[in-house]
Amino acid sequence: xxxxxxxxxxxxxxxxxxxxxxxxxxxxxxxxxxxxxxxxxxxxxxxxxxxxxxxxxxxxxxxxxxxxxxxxxxxxxxxxxxxxxxxxxxxxxxxxxxxxxxxxxxxxxxxxxxxxxxxxxxxxxxxxxxxxxxxxxxxxxxxxxxxxxxxxxxxxxxxxxxxxxxxxxxxxxxxxxxxxxxxxxxxxxxxxxxxxxxxxxxxxxxxxxxxxxxxxxxxxxxxxxxxxxxxxxxxxxxxxxxxxxxxxxxxxxxxxxxxxxxxxxxxxxxxxxxxxxxxxxxxxxxxxxxxxxxxxxxxxxxxxxxxxxxxxxxxxxxxxxxxxxxxxxxxxxxxxxxxxxxx
Numbered sequence: 001x002x003x004x005x006x007x008x009x010x011x012x013x014x015x016x017x018x019x020x021x022x023x024x025x026x027x028x029x030x031x032x033x034x035x036x037x038x039x040x041x042x043x044x045x046x047x048x049x050x051x052x053x054x055x056x057x058x059x060x061x062x063x064x065x066x067x068x069x070x071x072x073x074x075x076x077x078x079x080x081x082x083x084x085x086x087x088x089x090x091x092x093x094x095x096x097x098x099x100x101x102x103x104x105x106x107x108x109x110x111x112x113x114x115x116x117x118x119x120x121x122x123x124x125x126x127x128x129x130x131x132x133x134x135x136x137x138x139x140x141x142x143x144x145x146x147x148x149x150x151x152x153x154x155x156x157x158x159x160x161x162x163x164x165x166x167x168x169x170x171x172x173x174x175x176x177x178x179x180x181x182x183x184x185x186x187x188x189x190x191x192x193x194x195x196x197x198x199x200x201x202x203x204x205x206x207x208x209x210x211x212x213x214x215x216x217x218x219x220x221x222x223x224x225x226x227x228x229x230x231x232x233x234x235x236x237x238x239x240x241x242x243x244x245x246x247x248x249x250x251x252x253x254x255x256x257x258x259x260x261x262x263x264x265x266x267x268x269x270x271x272x273x274x275x276x277x278x279x280x281x282x283x284x285x286x287x288x289x290x291x292x293x294x295x296x297x298x299x300x301x302x303x304x305x306x307x308x309x310x311x312x313x314x315x316x317x318x319x320x321x322x323x324x325x326x327x328x329x330x331x332x333x334x335x336x337x338x339x340x341x342x343x
Contacts (some may be wrong), residue, residue, distance in 0.1 A: 014043045014054060021061060028308040030072065034065035063101040070100030072309060074109055078165040086116050115153070115161055158186055167244055167276055173211060177203070185215065193219045210240035217249060226257060244275040251283060260290050278310040285317060294321055312338045 021036030041058050077092035093116070096109035153161075159182040163174040174181075184199030197219050204212050213236035220229040230253055236246040247270050251263040264287060270280035281304050288297040298321050304314035315338035322331040 014040050014058075016040075017043065018054075018058065018061070021065075025061070025065065028068075030065045030068040030308070034062060034069065037062045037065060066099040067102045067105060070096040070102065070105050070109070073099070074105065075309065077109070077112065081112075081116075082165040090116055112161075112164070115157075155182070155186060158189075162186070162189060168242075170211075170243070170245065177209075177211065181212075188215065188219065193222055208235075208239055210236040210243045210246060213239065214243065214246050214249065221253070226253060229253060241269075242273060242275060244270060247275065247280075248283075255287075255290075260287055263287055278304050278307045282310060282313060282317075285314075289317075294324065297321060298325070315339070 017036045017040035021033045021040065024030070024033035024036055037058055041055070041062065044055060044058065073092040073095040077089040077096070080086070080089035080092060090113060093109045093113040097106055097113075100106050100109070160175075162185055163171045166174060174185075180199060181203055184196045184203070187193075187199065188196035197216060200212050200216050200219075203209075204216070213232045217229045217232035217236070220226075220232065230250065233246050233249045233253065236243060237250070240246070247266050250266050254260060254263045254266075264284065267280045267284040267287065269275075271277045271284070281300050285297045285300040285304075288294070288300060298318065301314045301318045301321070305311050305318075307314070315334045319331045319334050319339075322328070322334070
């Protein structure tokens, strides 16, 4: 009878945590799911019984959550790289190596990490990038910061690193524009805006292209020519309304020229077209905060709470807003759920 009690007790405990982990996994709460599967494995280790099939299943589940968290951290590393935050990128990449069991995923993280270790951070060319929109991971920075010249990296490798974190199909499109375009991008990265402008201008003569307009707009932005910068960004959107960088560029430009309300339709267009919609919502919430419309900001940030990737950032914005609105219980719930450290 004692043996049966232990056996049934083990099955109940183990399956309880397994089912709990499965629920979290379905909800894409990967860190919580990993903890639940780890607890199930601990219950198994403490028992006097051995269930090979259950042990194998739990190890597979545990590995799956590690890979899911690895993917999330790889994505966060890419966003950090696009904003020039190499330290944060390095932290996320090391988490990938620690959690992911998928060899290809670990190799990808280690490859990027090796490139970071071998190079020195580049000083940003324009402090104007430190706007209210550019001090967070998914910022609307007009420039997509990347790697600097290093004697150990070829031009081809440097360009590959430069475009690696671009969203959607942009990396493929950038790569398809040829060696001359890549050379212009690297000139721009090295601070030779005039040389890059000459290259891009020559390529623009051949045909209109949203990417070329965007890259030229970056140069005008750094020169302080906001009129031509905005003209090119708007033309780029007319050429290709599905390029998220151009929309984000216009949003930042409007914010920096004290026309933040004009950014709303651009962000709403991104959301409706499924162009980095969660990032667009986070920025839209920020716009409403600048316009002192906290009620609308709460609505927008609440929409991001279903995103596993961006819920934590939305929660950070929501908590003080809910407290100011006299909703301390909701604020406390979010703080307990999301303010427990990085995934």
